Every structure is written in C-alpha cells, then in structure tokens.
Amino acid sequence: MLYTLLCYNKEDVVWSWSKEEDDAVMNRLNVVHEKLVKEGKLGPALRLLPTTTATTLRAPDMVIDGPFAETKEQLLGFYVIDVADLDAALAVARELSAANPTSVYEIRPIALYVPEARENAPKDRVKAY
Amino acid sequence: MIHDPAWIDSTLTAARPQAVSALLRYFRDMDTAEEAYQEACLRALRNWPRNGPPRDPVAWLILVGRNAALDRTRRQSRDVALPPDDVISDLNDAEAPLVDRLDESHYRDDVLRLLFICCHPELPATQQIALALRIVSGLSVPQIARAFLVSDAAMEQRITRAKARIAKADVPFETPDAVERNERLAAVGTMIYLLFNEGYTAGNEPARASLCDEAIRLARLLLRLFPVEPEIMGLTALMLLQQSRLPARFDHAGDAILLEDQDRSLWNRKLINEGLALLDKAMRHNQPGPYQVQAAIAATHARAASFAETDWAAIDALYAALERMQPSPVVTLNRAVAIAKLHGPEAGLGMIAPLEKALSSYFHYFGARGAFLLQLGRTAEARADFDRAISLAGTPAQAAHIRQHLDRLIQDAK
Structure with missing residues (x-):
C-alpha cells in the first residue's frame, strides 16, 4: 500500500528556528530517511515553503492570497507540478478546477524536494490496487 | 519534545x-x-x-x-x-x-498597533528599532546593546527614554479604518526594513547580523496577518532575497565579497525560493510599489546563474521604474551601474556626473565612479575616488569593499 504522511507543526515557530536548530532537526530526520531508503520504503518527500507564500484558487476566476483556511473541506489529494512561476501554476490549477469544479486548490511552493528513492519503483502502482 | x-x-x-x-x-x-x-x-x-x-x-x-x-x-x-x-x-x-x-482579525490590529507604537515619528530611527526589538521581539537589553555596539547602560537609558516618550503618544485602541491601517502598515514596513538594513550593513558580526533574521520574522508575521498587501509581500521578498546571499557575502577573514565575485552555489536556495514565490504573488496584484521593484531587482540577481549572465536590461528597466516612484540620486546612481553594463562605463559616468553635488558625501557614489574610471583606464582619477570612498565609508565592511578595488589597481600596476 502507498501511504502519504502529512507533517503538521506551528510554522511561526519552525520558521523562527536558527540554522543550527533547523539543521539539527533535518539531521535527525535524515537518519530516518536513509534507513527508509535502504528498506526501499521512501518515495518522494518534500518540505513546503510557509503558508505566507500560498495562493488559493477557489474557482477558475477566484484567486485568493494565502493558504486554504476552511475546515469544512478535507485534504483529498495533491499534485507536484514543475512550472516556471505562479501564473503558470495557476493556469494548471484552473484546468484542474474546470475539470473538478467543486474542489479548491491551494498552490504552495516547495522548499525542498527529495525525489523518488526506490530503485525499482513500479510505474503502474495505481493499477496494482 | x-x-x-x-x-x-x-x-x-x-x-x-x-x-x-x-x-x-x-x-x-x-x-x-x-x-x-x-x-x-x-x-x-x-x-x-x-x-x-x-x-x-x-x-x-x-x-x-x-x-x-x-x-x-x-x-x-x-x-x-x-x-x-x-x-x-x-x-x-x-x-x-x-x-x-x-481570532486572527483581533491579533492583526493588536500586533500592528504594537509595532506602530514603536514607529513614533519623534523617535529617531535607531530608537524605533531598539524599542521594537525590546518590546515586540523580546530581545534583552544586553542583546540589543551588542547589536548597536553600545554599553548595556547606554541602551537601557535609550530604551527607557523611548518608552517614556511613547507612553505619552496615545495611539488610539479603536480598530483603525482602512486609511489609518494603511498608514500604520507603511510606517511599520519602513521600520522593519530599517531593522533589516541595520543588520545587513553591519557585515558578518553575528550579534548585528541576527537583526536581519529578526526583521524577516516580523515581516513574515505581518504577512500572515495582512495576506493581501502586495508591498508587504514585496518587502518580505526583498529581505529574503538579500539575506539569501549571506553565506557568500564574506570571506574567511570576514571581509566583504562583491556581488560579482560571490560563489552563487552558497546562496540559500530556500530563502531565494520563498522570496521569488512572494514576488510572484505580489506582482499578480498589479499594484507596483518600491519594495516590489527592489525585490524584482534582487530577484533578477538571484535568477542569474553567474554575474556575467545578469539581465542588465531588466535591472535598468526596474531602476527606471523605481526612479519614477521614488526619484532619488541614489536610485539614479544604481541605475547607472546597469547602464554601464549595457552601454559601457562612459554612459554610466555621464549619467552620474550631475549627481556629484547631491552625493558629495555618499560612499557609494565615489565607489561607483571610481569603478567606471578604472574601466576607462583613468587609474589616477579612479584611485582618488576610491580613497575618497574609503574616507566616507560608514562601516569596516564598506571600506574593505573599496579596498578590494584598490588592491586590484595595485596588482594591475605591478
């Protein structure tokens, strides 16, 4: 089974960490990452930029600054896209929104992207389930 | 935990x-x-x-x-x-x-009021910053004293006096209207950028350089509370992009390394990405302002893989936009550097010639003019300008920066 683990914390605290504090946490996490890589368990991993960098698309023509802040909806999925800038990311989100109009898309830039580490990661994993 | x-x-x-x-x-x-x-x-x-x-x-x-x-x-x-x-x-x-x-809306005006109280117009800029560091950031008096290179007692006295003054200031506690809120935001933005510059110009001294982190922290806080203000996005982006160069700005001896000589692989990509993302957000609003333009200039440098690949035409256009928004000889001086890259040092020299009177005590003016003269092979005049720049330098880092030009002159002469 593929799982995603979503990490939550207080961002004003985390983004106030000194470089040393941040490095210390990342080093501890890296020990776990390396173990998971050896065990062939780790897919892509990423760290997001703070919510201040987020933009939310509520409908194809409704763009709001800031993160998705409602509590009525739940996180149901996410995409990682590789585009030039926010406008290009919004264009992709508009296409998705047109295809799936009731969904809201929060566009959040990625601070750190660790690519797929499993050597023989099946390309057709979705079909397997 | x-x-x-x-x-x-x-x-x-x-x-x-x-x-x-x-x-x-x-x-x-x-x-x-x-x-x-x-x-x-x-x-x-x-x-x-x-x-x-x-x-x-x-x-x-x-x-x-x-x-x-x-x-x-x-x-x-x-x-x-x-x-x-x-x-x-x-x-x-x-x-x-x-x-x-x-709720957030409560915090929003509370935090803005607290920051705004520190920006009392009767307080000199350094006292505004010291007060914000004490009251808002919670730094201890000795920490602030170290950052401003004064004794604890002197800083204690300065903060006590500043506090006494703001106690009489009487900033209203009612929720501000839109106009009042914008005025407060602008004043607070200026204070935060002053705080950042206090740390940035200090060079690589840790106690002072930490002021940059503090300024960024306050800007991020302001941005969370006021998420739709393009100039606050621009200000935050500007500081992040400038701060991203910190690991490359000084050599092992602590001397400043010029932008053109910095090892760009040392630049902090995380801060750059955050800055670029915020600038993207700001520009979507189509309400350009001085912080956004300055952030766009810093972004142009951040995007260039090497100094040689800098998009000087973009930088020229951005400084031209800044000149229209905030006409100032300093902005024109900066634009002349881009003009010189595009059209040669002669063009740069021509552009800054009328500024000499206005900038006669400005360190960067003589540094830049010296560099143009040097490129034109007018070494004696260049040397005179570099000497003048050193005599006007406000910090050891600035003086060291010019001394590098002089060292090159001496090396070339050999």
Whole structure:
C-alpha cells in the first residue's frame, strides 16, 4: 500500500528556528530517511515553503492570497507540478478546477524536494490496487 | 519534545508579539503588558513540562498573563484570587470557556498597533528599532546593546527614554479604518526594513547580523496577518532575497565579497525560493510599489546563474521604474551601474556626473565612479575616488569593499 504522511507543526515557530536548530532537526530526520531508503520504503518527500507564500484558487476566476483556511473541506489529494512561476501554476490549477469544479486548490511552493528513492519503483502502482 | 527547553524557548519567542499586543489592548499600559507577559512566561516554564503544552500557546499566555496581572491588583485590594493557572488548559473541553479564544482579525490590529507604537515619528530611527526589538521581539537589553555596539547602560537609558516618550503618544485602541491601517502598515514596513538594513550593513558580526533574521520574522508575521498587501509581500521578498546571499557575502577573514565575485552555489536556495514565490504573488496584484521593484531587482540577481549572465536590461528597466516612484540620486546612481553594463562605463559616468553635488558625501557614489574610471583606464582619477570612498565609508565592511578595488589597481600596476 502507498501511504502519504502529512507533517503538521506551528510554522511561526519552525520558521523562527536558527540554522543550527533547523539543521539539527533535518539531521535527525535524515537518519530516518536513509534507513527508509535502504528498506526501499521512501518515495518522494518534500518540505513546503510557509503558508505566507500560498495562493488559493477557489474557482477558475477566484484567486485568493494565502493558504486554504476552511475546515469544512478535507485534504483529498495533491499534485507536484514543475512550472516556471505562479501564473503558470495557476493556469494548471484552473484546468484542474474546470475539470473538478467543486474542489479548491491551494498552490504552495516547495522548499525542498527529495525525489523518488526506490530503485525499482513500479510505474503502474495505481493499477496494482 | 515539550521537555526540551529549546522548544519552549522558541514557542515563547514566536508567541510574544501576539501575546504582548493583546495584553497591551487589555491593560492599555506597556509596562503592565510586558510584566504580565513576563509572568506568563515564567509560569509556562514551570507548567508546560509538567502538564504538557497547551494547544494554543498564544491564548494560554494571554490568559495566564492577564490573570497574573489581575491577581496582583486583587491581592493588593485583598480580593478573591483567580483560579491557579495549573487548571488552565485548552486541552480539556470542560475548561474551554476559560480560554479567551482570539481570532486572527483581533491579533492583526493588536500586533500592528504594537509595532506602530514603536514607529513614533519623534523617535529617531535607531530608537524605533531598539524599542521594537525590546518590546515586540523580546530581545534583552544586553542583546540589543551588542547589536548597536553600545554599553548595556547606554541602551537601557535609550530604551527607557523611548518608552517614556511613547507612553505619552496615545495611539488610539479603536480598530483603525482602512486609511489609518494603511498608514500604520507603511510606517511599520519602513521600520522593519530599517531593522533589516541595520543588520545587513553591519557585515558578518553575528550579534548585528541576527537583526536581519529578526526583521524577516516580523515581516513574515505581518504577512500572515495582512495576506493581501502586495508591498508587504514585496518587502518580505526583498529581505529574503538579500539575506539569501549571506553565506557568500564574506570571506574567511570576514571581509566583504562583491556581488560579482560571490560563489552563487552558497546562496540559500530556500530563502531565494520563498522570496521569488512572494514576488510572484505580489506582482499578480498589479499594484507596483518600491519594495516590489527592489525585490524584482534582487530577484533578477538571484535568477542569474553567474554575474556575467545578469539581465542588465531588466535591472535598468526596474531602476527606471523605481526612479519614477521614488526619484532619488541614489536610485539614479544604481541605475547607472546597469547602464554601464549595457552601454559601457562612459554612459554610466555621464549619467552620474550631475549627481556629484547631491552625493558629495555618499560612499557609494565615489565607489561607483571610481569603478567606471578604472574601466576607462583613468587609474589616477579612479584611485582618488576610491580613497575618497574609503574616507566616507560608514562601516569596516564598506571600506574593505573599496579596498578590494584598490588592491586590484595595485596588482594591475605591478
């Protein structure tokens, strides 16, 4: 089974960490990452930029600054896209929104992207389930 | 994790601006608000390791701080004490009514007011910054004194005087209207950028360089509270992009390395990406302002893989836009550097010639003119300008920067 683990914390605290504090946490996490890589368990991993960098698309023509802040909806999925800038990311989100109009898309830039580490990661994993 | 004093420490640091500003609204007196927060922190240090962290540390600190201050006055009037803070917890729903839930909009004007109080126009810029560091950021007087290279006693006196002055300032506690709010935001933005520059120009001295981090922290806070202001996005982006170069700005001896000579692989990509993302957001609003334009200039440098690949035409156009928004000889001087890259040093020299009178005591003017003259092979004049620049340098880092030009001159002469 593929799982995603979503990490939550207080961002004003985390983004106030000194470089040393941040490095210390990342080093501890890296020990776990390396173990998971050896065990062939780790897919892509990423760290997001703070919510201040987020933009939310509520409908194809409704763009709001800031993160998705409602509590009525739940996180149901996410995409990682590789585009030039926010406008290009919004264009992709508009296409998705047109295809799936009731969904809201929060566009959040990625601070750190660790690519797929499993050597023989099946390309057709979705079909397997 | 909660037993880790570093975790509690960074939580208290992050909570301070919101908590102190809410306590200030409640007590309408700076000293009482600060003492109440201090007391709340002491109780947090005692209680959190024992009882676990509250879900909302800011609300906990405000409530406990408020009770502590009220308790003191009640004791003085022999009234009944409030419940001990041991029982205050937002982890248990039965106690939820105890916790005064504050929404973002409340925090927003509270924090803005607290920052704005520090920007009192009668206070000189350095005192505004010192006050903000003491009251909003919670730095100790010795920490601030180190950052400003003065004695603890001198800084203590400066802050006491500044506090006395703002106590009389009488900033209204009503929710500000849109115009008033924009004015406060602009003043606070200026103060935050001053704070950043205080650290940035200081060079690589850790106590002062940390002021940059503090400025960025305050800007991120402001951005969370005012998420749709393009100039606040621009200001934050500008500082992030400038700060991203920190690991490359100084050599092992602590001397400044010019932008053109910096090892760009050392630039902090995380800060660059955050800055670029914020600039993208700001530009979507189509309300350009000076911070956004300056951030766009910094972004142009950040995007160039090497100095040689810098898009000088873009930089020229951006400085031209900045000249229209904020006409100033300093902006024209910066534009001339881009013009010289595009059209040669002669063009740059022509552009800055009319500025000599206005910038006769400006370090960068003689540094830039010296560099143009040097490129034109007019070495004697260049040397004279570099000497003049060194005599006008405000910091050892600035002087070292020019000395590099001189060293090159001497090397080339050999």
